Amino acid sequence: xxxxxxxxxxxxxxxxxxxxxxxxxxxxxxxxxxxxxxxxxxxxxxxxxxxxxxxxxxxxxxxxxxxxxxxxxxxxxxxxxxxxxxxxxxxxxxxxxxxxxxxxxxxxxxxxxxxxxxxxxxxxxxxxxxxxxxxxxxxxxxxxxxxxxxxxxxxxxxxxxxxxxxxxxxxxxxxxxxxxxxxxxxxxxxxxxxxxxxxxxxxxxxxxxxxxxxxxxxxxxxxxxxxxxxxxxxxxxxxxxxxxxxxxxxxxxxxxxxxxxxxxxxxxxxxxxxxxxxxxxxxxxxxxxxxxxxxxxxxxxxxxxxxxxxxxxxxxxxxxxxxxxxxxxxxxxxxxxxxxxxxxxxxxx
Numbered sequence: 578x579x580x581x582x583x584x585x586x587x588x589x590x591x592x593x594x595x596x597x598x599x600x601x602x603x604x605x606x607x608x609x610x611x612x613x614x615x616x617x618x619x620x621x622x623x624x625x626x627x628x629x630x631x632x633x634x635x636x637x638x639x640x641x642x643x644x645x646x647x648x649x650x651x652x653x654x655x656x657x658x659x660x661x662x663x664x665x666x667x668x669x670x671x672x673x674x675x676x677x678x679x680x681x682x683x684x685x686x687x688x689x690x691x692x693x694x695x696x697x698x699x700x701x702x703x704x705x706x707x708x709x710x711x712x713x714x715x716x717x718x719x720x721x722x723x724x725x726x727x728x729x730x731x732x733x734x735x736x737x738x739x740x741x742x743x744x745x746x747x748x749x750x751x752x753x754x755x756x757x758x759x760x761x762x763x764x765x766x767x768x769x770x771x772x773x774x775x776x777x778x779x780x781x782x783x784x785x786x787x788x789x790x791x792x793x794x795x796x797x798x799x800x801x802x803x804x805x806x807x808x809x810x811x812x813x814x815x816x817x818x819x820x821x822x823x824x825x826x827x828x829x830x831x832x833x834x835x836x837x838x839x840x841x842x843x844x845x846x847x848x849x850x851x852x853x854x855x856x857x858x859x860x861x862x863x864x865x866x867x868x869x870x871x872x873x874x875x876x877x878x879x880x881x882x883x884x885x886x887x888x889x890x891x892x893x894x895x896x897x898x899x900x901x902x903x904x905x906x907x908x909x910x911x912x913x914x915x916x917x918x919x920x921x922x923x924x925x926x
Contacts (some may be wrong), residue, residue, distance in 0.1 A: 606788075607785075607817075608785035608786070608788045608789050609785065610753075610781070610782045610785045610786070611737070611749040611752075611753070611778070611781075611782065612781065612806060612809050612810045612813045613743045613744070613745035613746055613748075613749050613778075613809055613810060614741065614743045614810065615739040615740055615741045615742065615743045615746045615749070616737060616738070616739055616749060617737075617738045617739070617740060618737065618738075619738075620735045620738055621735055621736055621737065621738075622734060622735070623734065623735050624733050624734055624735070625640060625648075625650075625727065625729050625733055625734070625735055626715075626718065626719055627639075627640045627641065628640045628715050630682065630684065630709035630712060630715070631709055631710060631711060632707050632708065632709050632710075633695075633696045633699075633708055633709075633710055636707075638682060638707065638709060640733065643680060643729075643733070644731065644732065644733060645678070645731050646677075646678055646679055646680050646731060647674070647678065647679045647680075647728070647729065647730060647731060647754055647757045647758055648679075648680050648681075648682065648728075648729040649667070649671065649679075649680070649681040649682070649726060649727070649728055649729075649750065649754065650682055650684050650725075650726065650727040650729070651663070651664055651667060651681060651682065651683050651684055651706075651724070651726055652684045652686040652712075652716055652721045652722070652723060652724055652725040652726070652727075653683060653684065653685065653686065653723065653724055654685060654686055654687055654688040654693060654695070654723050655688060655693045655694070655695050655698045656688065656693060657723040657724065659723075659724055659741070659742030660723050660724040660742075662742060663724050663726070663742050663746060663747060664683060664704070664724075665702065666747035667681065667726070667747055667750060667751075668681075668702070668704045668705060668706065670747055670748075670750075670751045671706075671750075671751060671754060672705050674754060674758055675705055675706065678731075678758065679754070679758060680706070680707075681706040682706060682707055682708070682709060683699060683704065683706055683707065683708035683709065684708075684709055684712050684716065684721075685708060685709060685710050685711075685712060686712050686713060686716045686721060686723060686725075687713060687716065687723060690710050690711065695708065695710065696708070696710075722740055722741075724739075724740075724741070724742060725738065725739070725740050726738070726739040726746070726750055727739075728750060728753050728754060728757070730757050731757070736753060736757060737749075737750070737753045745778055745809055748778045749778050749782075752778050752779050752782050753782075755779075756782065756786075761783070763783060763786045763787055763790060764783075764787065765787055765794055765797050765798060767783050768780055768783035768784045768787060768798050768801055768802075769798070769801055771783055771805075772801050772804060772805050775808075777805040777806075777808040777809055778805075778809060780801060780802070780805040781802055781805045781806060781809060784798040784801055784802040784805070785802070799821050800836060800837075800840070802817070803817055803818045803821065803837065803840060804840050804844070807840070807841065807844045807847065808844070808846075811847055811848060811849055811852055812849070812852075815852055815855060818837045821833060821837070822834060822837065831863065831866075831867050834859050834862060834863055835863060835875075837856070837859060838856045838857075838859035838860050838863070838878065838879075838882070839874075839878050841853065841855070841856035841859075841882065842856055842878040842879075842881045842882050842885075843878075847885070850885065850886040850887055851886070853882040853883070853885040853886040854882070854883075854886045854888070856878075856879075856882040857879050857882040857883050857886065857888075857891070860875055860878065860879035860882065861879070863875055864879075870898075871902055872902070873899050873902040873903050873906070873908070873912075873916075874899075876895045876896075876898045876899035876902060877895070877896070877899040877916065877919065879895045880892045880893070880894075880895030880896040880898075880899060880919070880923070881919075883895060884923055884926075889923065889926065892923050893920070893923050893924065896916070896919050896920040896923050897920065899916055899919075900913070900916040900917060900919075900920055903916050
């Protein structure tokens with residue numbers, strides 16, 4: 578017999594969204610690509626406002642001379658802690674692209690060159706990209722903040738703007754640069770592979786690109802997108818899967834509820850206990866509406882959600898029930914061992 582972990586793996590390998598393209602339009606139309614909170618696409622597709630910036634050694638960098646390059650403008654200052662963090666992360670992650678086809682510019686902004694001494698800071702850090710000074714007029718003219726990152730394609734067109742620091746901002750920027758530089762294959766398979774490799778930002782980005790190209794194919798990635806979003810923006814993920822569930826046809830609902838609940842249960846590190854409680858509610862609905870109270874996996878995973886949400890007594894009750902079902906059904910010894918371990922862990926905590 579399959580162990581419980583193999584059963585869970587089989588269920589979570591795919592989270593399908595089925596139905597006609599018209600029925601799923603609302604869950605495939607939100608395709609901005611990046612959901613970490615810093616990204617703005619309001620200026621996407623527009624040419625970057627022309628600029629002429631001066632490096633610390635007096636050289637000029639003119640926007641008109643940068644055609645053919647992917648360019649990242651990093652508005653930063655030494656007094657801005659989020660700027661310092663993001664600049665370091667970008668220097669580390671984008672250094673591999675430095676060359677004829679790529680340029681990142683450290684755009685020192687809203688800072689006195691004499692008081693802040695950004696040149697000394699840049700040199701001490703050993704950053705590989707040029708840094709320019711006296712950029713306040715240009716920065717203000719485009720409404721830049723500290724930090725602001727603007728990604729520009731080879732034709733001088735804005736492809737993304739990031740106006741704050743978040744845990745995933747540097748990864749999102751790296752993903753956008755990667756897409757512009759390497760022009761990856763946009764396919765269901767590539768999106769799935771990124772998720773399997775725990776490249777969650779890339780998985781969501783690729784899923785959205787598929788959805789833009791082909792709504793029917795894109796619906797196959799609804800589950801992948803949801804699972805990856807849980808690692809990027811928890812509540813965005815929950816709102817997304819609620820819409821998926823809302824638009825499920827009657828014959829699809831049980832499977833979509835099950836997959837959504839197990840996907841949350843199997844995701845560690847979710848910050849809000851309310852999200853684990855939401856998954857537990859989905860399991861409770863499955864028990865009531867689909868008579869799954871005697872399903873070992875449902876009880877085990879529901880208990881897992883209650884435990885992560887801090888509801889110890891409910892977690893214990895579900896763990897006891899899951900073990901009882903497994904014993905009654907003569908499940909494999911390794912499954913019984915696993916469930917007994919779960920129950921012991923809940924009791925000791």
